[in-house]
Amino acid sequence: MLGLVDYEAAMHLWRLDKFDFFVCLSAFLGVVFGTIEIGLILSVGISVLRLLLFVGRPKIYVMGNIQNTEIYRNIEQYPQATTISVLIILHIDGPIYFANSSYLRDRIGRWIDEEEEKLRKSEENSLQYIILDLSAVGNIDTSGISMLEEVNKILGRRDLKLVIANPGAEVMKKLSKSKFTETIGKEWIHLTVAEAVSACDFMLHTAKPDSPEKISGIPEFNNV
Secondary structure, three states: OHHHOOHHHHHHHHHHOHHHHHHHHHHHHHHHHOOHHHHHHHHHHHHHHHHHHHHHOOEEEEEEEOOOOOOEEEOOOOOOOEOOOOEEEEEEEOOEOOOOHHHHHHHHHHHHHHHHHHHHHHOOOOOOEEEEEOOOOOOEOHHHHHHHHHHHHHHHHOOOEEEEEOOOHHHHHHHHHOOHHHHHOHHHEEOOHHHHHHHHHHHHHHHOOOOOOOOOOOOOOOOO
16 A cells, blocks of 8 residues: 555645645545545545635735835735835735625724724824725625625724725626625726725825825825
């Protein structure tokens, strides 16, 4: 049995993705101590569990601006990326379904609470805009749209504005059919994160002409 094991491939899995190695090991142990069917059931079951966890707990992270560009990236992956004092940019890395809508709603709320607390302690400009980058959201169901509507209402009660950036064609079609685009206002839906940031900067200075000439962290590019 041991002679059938491809040790080089197993070590490659260990170095590349330890979860895949665990699936491989489970299949091997299932066959050794049970039957081929047990090994297959274990490996397939664990793989399905991984998929459910991914769908149910999609990654969501804060984005910052790469200096002198219109590019925004994960601030954990790019520590040099700078955040902007009056807004927070959240990237949702996966589809929005009934299985994860509650999790995303709560996670977005925690990010906002943490950001407001940080700004209060640093005595910087107060948080005013929440930009959701939907570039990685391939699809959204009715529960996901209801979640966005609920988030929008919660932010409205806290005098915060929800802004949508880079929704895909399928997502945009459903947002339009559900009238969410009318609820939020089409002027708050933008093609890119850079355009959304620029629009927030423009609207802030339009509403408050006596605001500072440039808000800390907003890159220099043309307003929309």
